[in-house]
Amino acid sequence: MSTLPFPASVYAARLDRAASLAADAGLDAIIVGPGPDLQYLVGVEGDTIERLTALVLGPGLAPTIIVPRMELAKVRTTAVGELGLAVSDWVDGENPYDLVAAALGTVTRVGVSDTLPALHVIPLAERIGVRVELATPVLRESRMIKDAAEIAELRKAGAAIDAVHRRVPEWLHAGRTEREVAADIAEAIVAEGHRTVEFVIVGSGPNGAAPHHEVSDRMIDDGDIVVVDIGGAVPSGYNSDSTRTYVVGTPDSDAAERIAVLVRAQQAAVDAARPGATAEEVDAAARQVLADAGLGEAFLHRTGHGIGVSVHEEPYIAPGNDLVLREGMAFSIEPGIYFAGEWGARIEDIVVVTADGCERLNVAPHDLRAV
Numbered sequence: 395m396s397t398l399p400f401p402a403s404v405y406a407a408r409l410d411r412a413a414s415l416a417a418d419a420g421l422d423a424i425i426v427g428p429g430p431d432l433q434y435l436v437g438v439e440g441d442t443i444e445r446l447t448a449l450v451l452g453p454g455l456a457p458t459i460i461v462p463r464m465e466l467a468k469v470r471t472t473a474v475g476e477l478g479l480a481v482s483d484w485v486d487g488e489n490p491y492d493l494v495a496a497a498l499g500t501v502t503r504v505g506v507s508d509t510l511p512a513l514h515v516i517p518l519a520e521r522i523g524v525r526v527e528l529a530t531p532v533l534r535e536s537r538m539i540k541d542a543a544e545i546a547e548l549r550k551a552g553a554a555i556d557a558v559h560r561r562v563p564e565w566l567h568a569g570r571t572e573r574e575v576a577a578d579i580a581e582a583i584v585a586e587g588h589r590t591v592e593f594v595i596v597g598s599g600p601n602g603a604a605p606h607h608e609v610s611d612r613m614i615d616d617g618d619i620v621v622v623d624i625g626g627a628v629p630s631g632y633n634s635d636s637t638r639t640y641v642v643g644t645p646d647s648d649a650a651e652r653i654a655v656l657v658r659a660q661q662a663a664v665d666a667a668r669p670g671a672t673a674e675e676v677d678a679a680a681r682q683v684l685a686d687a688g689l690g691e692a693f694l695h696r697t698g699h700g701i702g703v704s705v706h707e708e709p710y711i712a713p714g715n716d717l718v719l720r721e722g723m724a725f726s727i728e729p730g731i732y733f734a735g736e737w738g739a740r741i742e743d744i745v746v747v748t749a750d751g752c753e754r755l756n757v758a759p760h761d762l763r764a765v
Contacts, residue, residue, distance in 0.1 A: 445462040663676050
């Protein structure tokens with residue numbers, strides 16, 4: 395029985411495009427190990443283990459997956475089975491790199507996915523006798539432009555995480571710990587339509603000044619500003635990611651004014667996201683609003699990251715990235731301000747570039763919300 399979230403024809407088109415992009419890059423073949431690229435191309439999920447699983451494809455090659463026999467039944471429920479792709483299975487004691495070499499034939503330039511570890515890359519390169527290189531540019535280009543089905547899944551994920559944010563006031567109260575609040579949020583992420591919880595950040599008071607603080611046993615107090623950054627994967631494997639900033643009780647007036655500037659900065663970046671703009675121009679739009687208000691030094695990170703079957707992927711909305719945005723790109727817009735030892739704030743939405751601007755996939759209120 396197939397477990398695919400999309401029709402098999404979608405995966406066939408992805409394989410063809412990846413092979414074509416490999417040819418454009420001058421690669422004879424690419425080898426894709428477990429991870430988001432393999433999930434995207436054929437629907438095979440899971441992480442790299444000591445037993446090799448790898449998809450071999452390229453211009454003029456029949457896509458072939460090399461897989462441990464103990465994993466064969468699971469792999470056949472994916473696009474591998476739906477499309478009738480060639481399979482070379484192996485058991486312990488056999489050399490899987492021989493199977494990769496057979497699938498490749500004669501090659502001079504081979505790319506590998508960036509999730510394939512040295513554990514496999516080194517013996518593989520020795521076996522095929524050519525220097526391997528990263529296939530990241532090929533695979534990045536394959537995944538960076540979302541099709542209509544992918545965008546629909548990202549919309550579902552956005553709506554599901556918005557529903558969780560609307561419920562945060564149920565749990566965020568003085569006298570509770572960050573860990574207790576996070577446990578309630580994690581349960582709600584699943585209840586509201588996700589299959590997995592990818593992360594829950596509850597940063598209260600001074601903990602909110604660390605952008606990647608997760609949770610702690612700190613007791614939330616009256617007046618605390620609290621950063622809540624949450625996300626998960628919906629059943630198709632596509633991810634949500636959204637941040638809102640809350641205050642327990644009445645906020646300090648200076649903090650409220652600074653967060654109002656942050657909301658304007660986030661909106662400025664959303665307004666700047668359109669085909670033909672560069673990633674760095676979107677980043678600069680948010681950064682300029684904060685700098686004009688004297689808050690530029692408080693913004694410690696890039697403005698955003700791409701999202702899809704990975705929470706973080708291309709394109710990265712950051713200074714110095716001159717990548718030109720195209721219709722179908724999906725990414726976060728999440729400027730933040732952080733004051734060490736005091737508090738932090740961040741506002742984050744996922745957007746998708748449209749023909750003449752962008753579509754915001756998160757619509758939960760953006761202003762500082764008192765609970």
